[in-house]
Amino acid sequence: MLSLEEMMYSTSWPLNYSSTLFDNLTYNNTNVTDPSSGGNQFILPWWRQMIWTVLFAGMIVVATGGNLIVIWIVLAHKRMRTVTNYFLVNLSIADAMVSTLNVIFNYTYMLNSHWPFGNLYCKISQFIAVLTICASVFTLMAISIDRYMAIMNPLRPxxxxRATLCIAVAIWMVGAILSLPMLLFYTTFTQNFDNGEVRVICYSDWPNRSDDGLSYGEYLYNVIFMILTYFLPIGSMTFTYARVGLELWGSQSIGEATQRQLDNIRSKRRVVKMMIVVVVIFAVCWLPFHVYFIVTSYLPDITNEPYIQEVFLAIYWLAMSNSMYNPIIYCWMNSRFRRGFAQFFSWCPWVRITPEPNLSRSEAVTSRYSCTGSPDGNARISRNGTVRIPLHLQSSRCIAGGNGAGTRFPVHHRGHGKRWRTSQSRGHVS
Incomplete structure (x- = not known):
């Protein structure tokens, strides 16, 4: 059997998605981790530390600040409190947490391969890392499913x-369950060098390790975790957004549409395009991280190559930088978020807030009195811009919803023939 110290420096299963950076490297390279070598050999030159510090500090500031502003925009403005935006708040909470409670501490550890934050926060930091990853990816899945149901089944409520909040709570509960092994199996080990230096390592100590220091339970957990938090969500979101895109851009039908119906469809298209960009950025940012661990699982000698420490720093930065891109995407692709950011930075002399256009009288009336299942939400648009309104929606119950104030529609009364009312006279159709 290997001793604890020998086991730490032996080859670990490299698919550890949540392990602190350089577990692989520090456990494989026995030459630089030998206490008799004279000290910790993982400390980078000062000028490289400065470059990485600038990159990580900028990412942390943008991610934390941007996501907090997104949360403020949604919660402080009543018009922004939609189902999709509530999920975006959930996503922003996860991104802000990982940038402040995990990246700062992990980056410090990665820079010098020394964990100065104690055994308890070694566990908490890794717990937060897995928790926020779960919350982010499951929230993206919830948004894609919500968009799919709203567009593919428009007649359903x-x-x-309340349902949105329950789903958000369930997402965090599932994430906490998947993160529980981090609290149980992460610990620290203190290494004393001959020159008096002390190095503390935050690492995973799974039970039932073999003689070579490997744990099949850890390997199985990481493989399952990778499938649940990357490949399965990416596959699911690819399917849902492909179907939604085909529905919004590819359906062919004939008919005429009001301007409000066209605006409604364009609005749905903008939201879907924004979420597709968010998902693509997520997939691109996390793909190298997964590929690295897959490659090193079959080619462990790669972890002994020169500059592998900085290669891993770059991969880790790219994965964590995903948390700063989402607020930028919202501001770029959504006019309401863009206006919210402008309001937040209104104290800057170069920021101008454009006045929000007022609704016309007809838009205000139809917006207030549109009935459930109105043609605005259920029309199908073709490639040439025309819209076909389904026959079941062309009844007297809902035709008034999209034509503005004063629209007349027939109401049949038994024994009294046909009578006419306007949509302005009542808030519903009798």
């Missing part, structure tokens, strides 16, 4: 605030 939309999800309410």
């Amino acid at each position: 939309r999800m309410g605030r």
Whole structure:
């Protein structure tokens, strides 16, 4: 059997998605981790530390600040409190947590391969890392499913605030369950060098390790975790957004549409395009991280190559930088978020807030009195811009919803023939 110290420096299963950076490297390279070597050999030159510090500090500031602003925009403005935006708040909470409670501490550890934050926060930091990853990816899945249901099944009732909050809570609970092994199996080990230096390592100590220091339970957990938090969500979101895109851009039908119906469809298209960009950025940022661990699982000698420490720093930075891109995407692709950011930075002399256009009288009336299942939400648009309204929606119950104030529609009364009312006279159709 290997001793604890020998086991730490032996080859670990490299698919450890949540392990602190350089577990692989520090456990494989026995030459530089030998206490008799004279000290910790993982400390980078000062000028490289400065470059990485600038990159990580900028990412942390943008990610934390941007996501907090997104949370403020949604919660402080009543018009922004939609189902999709509530999920975006959930996503922003996860991104802000990982940038402040995990990246700062992990980056410090990665820079010098020394963990100065104690055994308890070694566990907490890794717990937060896995928890926020789960919350982010499951929230993206929830958004894609919500968009899919809203567009593919427009006659079904939309999800309410209570259901949205319940789903958000369930996402965090599932993430906490998947993160529980981090609290149980992460610990620290103190290494004393001959020159008096002390190095503390935060590492995973799974039970039932073999003689060569490997744990099949850890390997199985990391493989399952990778499938649940990357390949399965990416596959699911690819399917849902492909179907939604085909519905919004590819359906062919004939007919005419009001301007409000066209605006409604364009609005749905903008939201879907924004979320597709968010998902693509997520997939691109995390792909190298997964590929690295897959490659090193079959070619462990790669971890002994020169500059592998900085290669891993670059991969880790790219994965963690995903948390700073989402607020930028919202500001770029959504006019309401863009206006919210402008309001937040209104104290800057170069920021101008454009006045929000007022609704016309007809838009205000139809917006207030549109009935459930109105043609605005269920029309199908073709490639040439025309819209076909389904026959079941062309009844007297809902035709008034999209034509503005004063629209007349027939109401049949038994024994009294046909009578006419305007949509302005009542808030619903009798």
